[in-house]
Amino acid sequence: MLANSLEGLRVIDFTQVMAGPSCTQYLADLGADVVKVEAPSGDLSRALSPWVHGEGVAFLALNRNKRSIVLDLKQSAHRLVASRLVAEADVVVESFRPGVMTRFGLDYAEVSAENPRLIYCSVSAYGQQGTARDLPGVDGVLQAVSGLMSVTGAPGGQPCKVPVPVVDLVTGSFATISILAALALRQRTGSGQHVEASMFASAIALQHVSFASYFADGHVPGPQGNAAPYSTPNEALRCADGWIMVAAYHPARWLALCTAIGAPELASDPRFAENKNRLQHREALLRLLEARMLAHPRAFWLERFAAVDIICGPINDYAEVAQSAPFVEAALTENLLHPVAGALTLPRSVIGAVGERPRARRAAPTLGQHTREVLDELGMPPEDIEAIIAADPPLN
Incomplete structure (x- = not known):
């Protein structure tokens, strides 16, 4: 042992x-x-x-x-x-x-x-x-x-x-x-x-990856909020009753996300087709995603996303963490x-x-x-x- x-x-x-x-x-x-x-x-x-x-x-x-x-x-x-x-x-x-x-x-x-x-x-x-x-x-x-x-x-x-x-x-x-x-x-x-x-x-x-990125392109990063600087959607998204963290930047998962929220047209929009394009238009993308997600609570989206293998999870407080299945x-x-x-x-x-x-x-x-x-x-x-x-x- x-x-x-x-x-x-x-x-x-x-x-x-x-x-x-x-x-x-x-x-x-x-x-x-x-x-x-x-x-x-x-x-x-x-x-x-x-x-x-x-x-x-x-x-x-x-x-x-x-x-x-x-x-x-x-x-x-x-x-x-x-x-x-x-x-x-x-x-x-x-x-x-x-x-x-x-x-x-x-x-x-x-x-x-x-x-x-x-x-x-x-x-x-x-x-x-x-x-x-x-x-x-x-x-x-x-x-x-x-x-x-x-x-x-x-x-x-x-x-x-x-x-x-x-x-x-x-x-x-x-x-x-x-x-x-x-x-x-x-x-x-x-x-x-x-x-x-x-x-x-x-x-x-x-901060190994972040400094490697700085040395690669010379860009000095600023505050990132809850978003990953290298991919999107890879951040917290607001629902009707709270927030969930969603990582759907992989091409197959991006397409699955668009379908799951009832907006398949986003996947073919030139602004959002690839990760590099989505990063350039991140603010517009998040507005469009949240406009759909605000219609339903966290539990609805978590169940729907899990069904199509989108990586996601609720943003829990400590009380919720301590009662969660992975913790227990x-x-x-x-x-x-x-x-x-x-x-x-x-x-x-x-x-x-x-x-x-x-x-x-x-x-x-x-x-x-x-x-x-x-x-x-x-x-x-x-x-x-x-x-x-x-x-x-x-x-x-």
């Missing part, structure tokens, strides 16, 4: 918020033992709204299957503990600005001298090299500087960000891919290496019991083989929940463990 494929690997997680934690959660979902090192104040995502009994939902969503320990890396005794953890680890993931781990004595050059098999992944806003390496960055800012916000939203409207942390999550995915590739290489060579995931580079990769049948949620937040319903891992429904081994940890447990595994005497815990400054 894929859910156990990384069993036996130890990952030390020095990340917070979303990009790094999404990466380490994927590793944990695959069976790795992920030890999350938090400052006494905790991962910043613990303070992000909303909360369940004081526990941040963002943290709960991105830190399942992990264990949490509290170390104040500004204290030398705590840095020594972190060094011991790293010395015995298979993977380290960190998301500090470049140079911070060097100041802690935990950078790749330092720790790989003692642990040459270590896979060390650095997640940062702009990468480990270049003039922007020291700049901070969060998902929204990276959506802006990467060009993503310039093509979202309605034409003529204000700049609009994707309201989910898409740059964070795609960065975590690329970090995971790099780590898994490095682990595969280590099986052959016995050596670890330093890999990275840049939020900026990841945001560009997310794929079992995309799981129920977990958290020691503070109580019973939780959360999205589950989607990593798995056909027929697998991987389940979380544990809910996201409370702050420092496993400090004693992990330090005991290091072989530290009880009195030293208590000294480390007592040295943490009180939480606000």
Whole structure:
């Protein structure tokens, strides 16, 4: 089972918020033992709204299957503990600005001298090299500087960000891919290496086709609304009671759409005969399509389009999604019991083989929940463990 494929690997997680934690959660979902090192104040995502009994939902969503320990890396005794953890680890993931781990004595050059098999992944806003390496960055800012916000939203409207942390999550995915590739290489060579995931580079990769189009024709795209820039009809169309997304740009499906809405003459109209012509006359085309579709509700058109193999779907809100057959049948949620937040319903891992429904081994940890447990595994005497815990400054 894929859910156990990384069993036996130890990952030390020095990340917070979303990009790094999404990466380490994927590793944990695959069976790795992920030890999350938090400052006494905790991962910043613990303070992000909303909360369940004081526990941040963002943290709960991105830190399942992990264990949490509290170390104040500004204290030398705590840095020594972190060094011991790293010395015995298979993977380290960190998301500090470049140079911070060097100041802690935990950078790749330092720790790989003692642990040459270590896979060390650095997640940062702009990468480990270049003039922007020291700049901070969060998902929204990276959506802006990467060009993503310039093509979202309605034409003529204000700049609009994707309201989910898409740059964070795609960065975590690329970090995971790099780590898994490095682990595969280590099986052959016995050596670890330093890999990275840049939020900026990841945001560009997310727009791979769009940038390829820009380099091909030099056209700077603007906001696209809900339409695909390369084909039409491939956008949201309004019905009597809402909207559906329709992708009918393939020649056979374009002809089927014209017939289904009772306007077969559109297929032979020179303005609409081929995709390149339709793109030139998109506004006129959409007016003609919606004039027909406003006569009936969504359910009518969805049934009619499905009967002739037109690719389409309703534009659902979250409540409709959660009740939809694909969501329910794929079992995309799981129920977990958290020691503070109580019973939780959360999205589950989607990593798995056909027929697998991987389940979380544990809910996201409370702050420092496993400090004693992990330090005991290091072989530290009880009195030293208590000294480390007592040295943490009180939480606000």
